[in-house]
Amino acid sequence: MTTATDRHADLVLTGARIRLGSGRWAGAVAVRDGIIAAIGDESDVLDLAGRRTRVVSARGGLVVPGFQDSHVHAPFAGRERRRLWLYDLTGRHAYLDAIAEYARAHPAEPWILGGGWSMEHFPGGTPRKEDLDAIVPDRPVFLFNRDVHGAWVNSRALQVAGIDRDTADPADGRIERDPATGEPTGTLHEGAAYRVNDELIPAPTRAEWEAAILDAQAYLHSLGITGWQDAWVSPETQEAYQVLAADGRLTARVVGALWWERHQGLEQIPELLARRELGSKAGVSPSGGPGSGFHPRTVKIMTDGVLENRTGALLEPYCDGCGGHTDNRGINFIDPELLAAALTELDAAGFQVHMHAIGDHAVRNALDAVEAARTANGPSDRRHHIAHIQVVQPQDVRRFAELDVVANCQTYWAQSEPQMDELTVPVLGPERAAMQYPFADLLASGARLAMGSDWAVTTANPLDQMEVAVTRIDPENRGNAPFLPSQRLTLDDALDAFTAGSAFVNHDAHGGAVEVGRRADLALLDTDICAPGFVTADKAPLADARVLLTVAGGAVVHDILS
Missing domain, CATH: 3.20.20.140 (Metal-dependent hydrolases)
Known part of the structure; x- marks a missing residue:
């Protein structure tokens, strides 16, 4: 057993296999004072458990280092989750129903804000202002698409932004226009959308x-x-x-x-x-x-x-x-x-x-x-x-x-x-x-x-x-x-x-691995996705696994076991 202390641990994970790296495994891991204190066989690591130690046994599970996301937009995603969230919906009609319901439920909001629509649900990937005008004619609507490189707006938003047929495209974006009349159709690309978001929409x-x-x-x-x-x-x-x-x-x-x-x-x-x-x-x-x-x-x-x-x-x-x-x-x-x-x-x-x-x-x-x-x-x-x-x-x-x-x-x-x-x-x-x-x-x-x-x-x-x-x-x-x-x-x-x-x-020398002395960042899965035969040429159902427990810096920050 590898250990960094002989004192009692705060947390011991047993039963699940502990992935130490490709082809390297352990049977248990102990956490104390925010770091990984011991790794080894279950019987050895359990010796560090005292009266106040939480011991979690997860037979058939897998412990991996805490995942790190190298490119995420957490504040913006969290903000959209608290606004009009279209990410989990599919199709134009589902979007419009959700927008109408949100507008009815929030009559005092000066702007209808949110996002998450997908381009494939609209001809050419560009939704039109008329759909929004029919359900929210009196307030500006501004909805970023799923990749945040464009926005769907109604006529009121275009009016507030001063965007009409004579408005030039910005150098870093484009205003979608009707090919016959030149009128803006309700989709703003890149810089055209960002200008409205940055200059007109009330900042959080x-x-x-x-x-x-x-x-x-x-x-x-x-x-x-x-x-x-x-x-x-x-x-x-x-x-x-x-x-x-x-x-x-x-x-x-x-x-x-x-x-x-x-x-x-x-x-x-x-x-x-x-x-x-x-x-x-x-x-x-x-x-x-x-x-x-x-x-x-x-x-x-x-x-x-x-x-x-x-x-x-x-x-x-x-x-x-x-x-x-x-x-x-x-x-x-x-x-x-x-x-x-x-x-x-x-x-x-x-x-x-x-x-x-x-x-x-x-x-x-x-x-x-x-x-x-x-x-x-x-x-x-x-x-x-x-x-x-x-x-x-x-x-x-x-x-x-x-x-x-x-x-x-x-x-x-x-x-x-x-x-x-x-x-x-x-x-x-x-x-x-x-x-x-x-x-x-x-x-x-x-x-x-x-x-x-x-x-x-x-x-x-x-x-x-x-x-x-x-x-x-x-x-x-x-x-x-x-x-x-x-x-x-x-x-x-x-x-x-x-x-x-x-x-x-992320220049994180203390994360990314299950190793004694490192910061205790761990994820316990309910399924051993590394078990022989779980991933084959015909199947790899990784997405069916769930995270039971997440430990960040030694603290349990997600737990569906207790």
Whole structure:
């Protein structure tokens, strides 16, 4: 038995297998004072149990390190959960019924706010204002879509925003228009939506942001998640995180990626440095084990949009869906030279950089920027990472390992579903469609993988995401054909990416593994998903497993056993 103390433990987990790594197992684990105190055979570890020790026996279960989500939007997801939540609904009529009911139930709200609609339920992926006008004619309605790259609005919202047929598209977005009249139809893409959200919609108070983070935290803990990287931290959400960390209510370990304003340039770096300095003093948690709290040490740069609305940046033009090509290559939100200069300065200042890159041009720009920083500054341990990586040219796959760039994978997206089949593949064409989400190729080339959900864009459940990583099939439609099956990962690779890989990208030396002396971040599953025969070539029902108990920094933060 490996042990760090002879004193009685606070918690002992037995019965379930303890996953220590690929092919390495133990029978029990003990926790004391927020750290893992002992690992070994059940009989040995139980010797550390005293009268006040909680002993949990979970026969047939599995203990893994607490999952870490490397790309999530917890405050925004928590806020939307407290507003009009459309994420769990399917179809235009279900959306409209929910919107009408919400408006009736909240007559005093000046705006109807929320989101979560999916583009595949509307022709061309663009809902219209008339549907909203029929049920909410007197108040502005603003509803982000599921991926938060566009918004559905009614006529009143367009009027309040001053958007009409003569309004020019912003450089970083587009107003969907009627092709005959030029009138706005009710969908705002990218910067057109963000301008309305940022300039006109009443901002949440700090107390509201705190409540949103706590709502999200409770939900993420219920899924076995003990830490995450927040991929969009504003000054307001940073303040809320810091308050929660300082008073002990932030039980997760959170890395904050400070948002890079794409309409500004290098002049914003001093403010980011000041925010990092403030966070290093204010974000320390008084409890929760070593390395816990809030750490705003990263900068998030959005380099392009998404493919479905044709704002993802491509090297060659989008297809028109009918065998030809358009003249549209998407949008590089940041000039490649500015991106390289920004990354070089941020790297020199000690920041990690977290980049959103969907299209192959955006991925190449991001890699080029890291290469420029390496050339100027030399090697570092910043652990820069590129999220989403939907379309990657084969010659760029190897550059991840060569440049020490972590591939931040949203594996749930790598499946055949209506948005992929109807809105994405037709505008990519067959050659580029076959380059999507090359996770296995990245791993084989030597790249390190981390995993994140992008919740609330898609499910936050790591087991759902790992099932897609292993099968490339939607867990709710297991009879579907796999999507580019050559890019499947093994279960061990998926588990490692969602634990050790994400802990690595989060600079978390105390998490990501079950090891004596590390912070006690643990998830107890009701099913041993690593048991021989559980995952085969024909089935991998990972999403059917449940999390029974979550331990974060030694504290039980989710428990359906007691």
